[in-house]
Amino acid sequence: MAGLVGLLTGAGGKASGHEVLATQIQHLGRIEAGATHLDLTFELVFHETASFAERRRMDRDRNGRITSEEGRRYLEELAPELERGLGLSVDGREVDLVTLHEPQVDLRGVEVVVPSPHVLTLRMFARTPPHFREGSRLQIRDGLWAAVPALHAVECRGSDGIRLEVENRVTWADGTGSRRRDGVRVSAEVPAAVGQGGGPNPGPSAGGTVFTLRWVPAPVGSRRELGPAPGLQP
């Protein structure tokens, strides 16, 4: 009984601070769809605890400092898993996602092993398939660090007459693979994958978040780009 309750309630070790928030990774996705290619960029913001685990992985010589060479090797080792962690389909048909540029890590000026946020940027692309047309549905599968609590958000931009809308723009994930669009129950326990510096893609069983986007008709004369637009009256 107690064990079951413990599982249900996440009863475990002492939790302090905003444990889940410190543990989470923010996944900020952006897709840009054009006539020839679909570019997918993911910025992963690792909060304190999540960052600490990754920084420890980077620090190969365990001297507490992260050199650019250590950062490079970390990314090199991670690259295949990162590639596998993302997927893209158009109207249910998987398209080949290819690395557009090498992943980058921004330690935000804190180049030591401490629980301080850092950002990992991934850039991928796929050739726009011929069956992608108005009304098509794009699905982005994000299985990166799926065992870690996450706040997912995605933005989209179209060019060449393509206009995209996101159906589920912001989603919480609890890191257990079971998630609801609203009201996800999140345990405050630090997931093992974080504490042990788990890999980015622990496998399909850990689940992943899927974003669905739709190519909608573009309104005539509308402005979509953000920028200074003086003159609008309330």
Place this chain on the structure above:
Amino acid sequence: MNSHATLLGGLVAALVLVDFQARAAAVPGAAEFASELLLKHGVLVGPSRRPQLDEINRRIREAERALRGLAAGPEREGLEARREGAVTELATLAESLPGVLRSRLEGSPPRLVPSLPDRLDLGADEGGLLIRLDAGPGEGRFVIQDLDQARPEHSGTIRIDAAAGGVTWALIGLHHLPVGPTTFPVEIWVGGERWVRTGLTVVAPALGELQVDLRDGDSGKATPTMVRITALATGRDRKPANVVDFGGQFDGNGSPLAQRRVNLPGRLGGLWWCVAGSFRMALPPGEYEVAARRGVEHIPVFETITVRSGALTSVACRPRRWVDMRRKGWFSGDDHVHGRILSDDDAQRLLAWVRAEDIHLANVVKMGDIYRTWFEQRGWGPKYRVAYEDYVLSPGQECPRTHDQLGHTLSMNTRGLIRDVDQYFLYDRVADEVHRQGGLFGYAHVNSDLFFVHRDMTLNVPRDKVDFGEVLQFNRLGTEVWYEFLNTGFRLTAAAGSDVPWGGSVGEVRMYAYLGAKRFSADAWFEAVRRGRTLVTSGPMLEFRIDDFLPGDEIQVKDREQSLRVRARAWGHAGRSLLRQLAVVRHGEVLREAQPAGSGSEASELSLDFEVPAGDGAWLAARAEAVDGTMAHTTPIYVVRPPLRFWKHDEAPALLDRRLRSLAEIEELVASARVRAESGAPDADQAWRQLARQGGPLLEQVAQVRRLYEELRETAEREAAMRTATAGAGTR
């Protein structure tokens, strides 16, 4: 010499070399070289060649990807030919770039002919050198090296591992160069042997100056502003002068940096600095984007400027309002701001931030859990409020907070820290004391039901101990738990908070309280929240009335056929929050909605004006969604036809079942804690020890509230007879 510049994009490959004609190995060197040129050395490539280089990069990478694991055969040969074709194009494009340093490896011992120039003007404090080394017939290579003068592990030697034959293309990134000449040793290595050692002096130009005038675009008054300066050639962020460094006030929590990553879409998101006011600073020459932003009511400013050596460039950044909610009687607030305030300096830094983000009332909360507290405050109550004009920091608390048990609470406008570890799980005691002190009590993270907050809500919302719930955070509007309680007939006011330093910036999501014609004061703002006169937003603005009633009001009707006039208006900024939808929801379901004309259209304003019969009572609210994903929601207006509750009667049994399940969860928690305590095993976890101790009174509350829910079940049955079918009570 040409001007060069590079992007400093986090950690970069310090040294990469690959033989681009090696068949067995992949050719990442060529692709990495192309990426490096595209991402960090756009100035070398120029805008006209960029699309070509982009396409070459894609083709190389596609071929590489397809070649993985592919057995020898015609398909492989075809792919290799495509890859080599793209690599050849890359070399051809590199040949066409201006500013290439060309040399040959000749003689024995080898030497560079011609030698590298003695002195090279870089044109900025960072940039790229593109060196072409010809070693005669052979296969050639692409080489990348980054030298960052700000990183101690970089030796400062330009090392090129060249091919013994063919052309080696070396792209050397130089970063953080001091003004004036910097001399680098240059070593050419071939096959593990150093063939050539020479030197190269790179000159970074004299700095220019940038003056940024930061003012409120409407009043012309100087004001703190959120600022970002980006070198356009490289994308590198330059820290402005006059930055307000409040990072030390976060006790090392969250993102403890003064540079804030804002949870907003598009260009409004990303990294921003809070700058106290106008500033002047030296910068290397080049083109920059200076961006200035002040919360959702202002139009952000994005100015492109050019800084020249020895010259002053001035730019005025004066974000103007696209809407002035104050004039409509609505004043902004953030219910969830963490930051230590131990001194006037601490207070002034946070005050600068809330002024920059145009947040009139910041609930600055000391945070605690059963173990300790964070974000120390000097004191509580009006005496410890800090104000500048209509901007106020008001101390509050986020405590009690239990993470695995009952959730996090927020209190506003309290007179002292209320925290008793021996009664920590009895949140009602805190709520009562907060109310006794004249404050407001509510829950954090309701939008995501973090930390099982639904459990304590189940205990205390029905006992009228709760004023508000945080339904918008991290640009995520979460209504599921909120709607559950509203649909059970409990009032709960909408609140929003950034939760910095875990959130991005103060006011990235915000709540507005309606003061009407009253002059703004913290007390008036709190009173408006107490009355439920709020809306929450991360972008669009909303107005909502039923007859002359406002959010938080109750309309009592005698006749179910009584007609109510419902008016809602949402509007957004044309460059930012164009609207996708405005909806009036009744019991959480869309009663009426407005969308821009035509599928996929967008509007800067949407409105609804219709009449609806009062029916048997309900809660109604307005919500809006913008194209950029920002959202807004009002607190409901409650329509009550006595003696009926305003609840979603047809779902009452299911809603009550859900609440009873939450009570059962609390009972299980207590049972679990007691099993631990009785086991006699040493348990260092104070939370569970205390829960076992406090289980008695907590379970008494559970029993009391269970009776209340059971009574509501009876009420639902009684009401069934009083209500007539509501199917025909739709809009008209």
